[in-house]
Amino acid sequence: MNSRLLLEQYRHWIYPRPIEDMRKAISSGGYLEIGDPTYYWPLMWSDSRRVDQPLDVLCAGCGSNQAAYYACQNPQWNVVGIDVSDSGLAHQSLLKERHALRNLELIEIDLTQVSQLGKSFDFITCTGVLHHMTDPDAGLKALSSVLRPDGILNIMMYGKHLRMGIYPLQEAFRLMRLEQSSSDVTLIREILQSLPQDHPVHRYMRHSNDLGYDAGIVDTFLNPLDQAYSVKDIFSFTRRAGLEFLNWCEPAEYSLRAQVPEDHPLWSRLDDLSQEEAAHLCDLLLQSRGTHRWMAAHPDYVAKAKIPFDHDALFDYTFRLTPGGKINEGHDSSGSDLFECTRGNLTFKFPGLLHHLTECMSFSRSIRSVLESDASFANDIQSLKAYVSRTLRDLYEMGHVQIFMPDSSQVLS
Ligand SMILES: C[S@@+](CC[C@H](N)C(=O)[O-])C[C@H]1O[C@@H](n2cnc3c(N)ncnc32)[C@H](O)[C@@H]1O
Incomplete structure (x- = not known):
């Protein structure tokens, strides 16, 4: 039931805001995909893979822009974009035609069925999708099955703590029987403006780009399927799919060294924390993440790619x-x-x-x-x-x- 509503939502409220001219958006700096391997290459493949090698890329749940971005930005890569929403894919077909993106293939398919394509990939990006699935574990396992042995998965999922103001409001709007209609989106804007300045949702809104347009409001407050993750959840979620955590896209956000001043009394109690525990502690203390972006890979590859700081x-x-x-x-x-x-x-x-x-x-x-x-x-x-x-x-x-x-x-x- 909820997955049918979700499909209806993304068909009607095309997300994210469609970009009309992808080349212009990229060259003006207006659009950059966080997680684009070009910017993270040494974190992903510091061993032998050259930057100019072609990559086979999958954008799973590509929405309205993402696969076209990768194809446009990297003409030497082969990019496959999959989604269950025909309207998101239709917009990317327009971009494909507009920019003559011969390296882009767009396919309407549920990501849990991705193995049916008979392809495997060097890089898979799946951002803002798995937390909207009824069974995110099945989603990640399906993606893992088409990831090559030295391939990298770039994932973004909701972070629990900064979003804590969102979930009571979602429930309130369900109680009020608000619907995914323009008039109810207007009402939600009015309600948000009327909330006290110290309401937790305002902190989230300062960090989010999604609330300036209607589809973003719908995605945030009227989404029928939405769950958020702590850092600890991210590690166990990754491992349940048979994958291993490689790194955060922005490691500083999860580093106590970066986030806590050197002379802070907390340091006297922080002996022997693993990197995972330290990241979890950062998340619990700061509660500043509305999303987590990380890279995962097959365990053998992560073991090979680990930097031997103690050796x-x-x-x-x-x-x-x-x-x-x-x-x-x-x-x-x-x-x-x-x-x-x-x-x-x-x-x-x-x-x-x-x-x-x-x-x-x-x-x-x-x-x-x-x-x-x-x-x-x-x-x-x-x-x-x-x-x-x-x-x-x-x-x-x-x-x-x-x-x-x-x-x-x-x-x-
Ligand atoms: C919030 S949007 C994110 C779009 C894009 N990844 C981005 O970051 O801009 C979520 C997208 O995932 C798609 N989606 C949700 N469940 C899916 C599934 N099971 N298989 C494929 N796509 C799915 C939706 O149709 C929607 O286009």
Whole structure:
């Protein structure tokens, strides 16, 4: 019953807001797909896959724009967009024709049936879809079955805590028997405006782009099928499908190091937290995520792609600053070197030694070769290595650096 209503919703309230000229939207910076492998390549395939290799891409639940975006942005990729809504697909057919996207195939099919296409994929994106299914587990398992052994799944699902103001309102609107009609959308806008300034929904609304248009209001407040996930839920959901968590699209949002000041009393109680526990704690403390975006892959691939922070092999890796990041050199009050890594509104300070690491930042030299080339470190190489691996782990967890397997520098060239 609810899945039939959901299908009716996406047929009638075409979502997201259709883009008329995809090339213009991309070139003006008006549309960027978070999760586009072009921007996350080293987090996905730091081993051997070259940026210019063609990819087979699946957009599962592609809505009105997403598959056309990938096909337009990456003409060398083969993109398949699937959806159950014929109106979303019809808009992308227009975009396909308008921009002569010969690398785009659009198919009306339920994503749980995707194996019937007889294809497998290097990259699957499924954003804003699984949390609207009656059985999200079956959805993720179906996608996992068509993911190649070194393929990556990019998923976005609702985050529980920032959306906590949404669910009581959904129930209230059901009680009021509001329908998916223009007049009831207008009424919802009026109700939202009348709510007290400290109502939890206002915090959500400040973070969401969806509430400026009618289909976004319907999707948020009148959706018949909608469930949200905590960070802990995300890890178990991923594993139940036989997949393993690879990384967040924006790791800093889930890093205590990034989110909690260094001198905070909380640090005295945080020994021995795994990265997963730390991310869960971040989510519980900050309650700032209305969506979670992460990458998953088959367990064997994730084991291979894991960066060995606790192992000497780390020093054969290379790394670079994440594009958009900057390093500033300075001094603390006692005159010692103090480095500051900034990216967007995130800053991470760390003392000394970084001038040695900056030499590796073009990923042309391994960390080992830089450390071993300075004779002054010879006596204390073990503590230097401990410092370097700690600092690199922090920088990596905050998304400030991208780390590459040995001999993989060609992947970006
Ligand atoms: C919120 S929209 C997200 C669209 C797109 N992924 C994006 O991020 O812009 C959800 C889309 O998933 C589609 N959808 C929902 N359940 C589906 C299913 N079982 N199989 C395929 N598509 C589905 C809907 O028709 C709708 O187009």
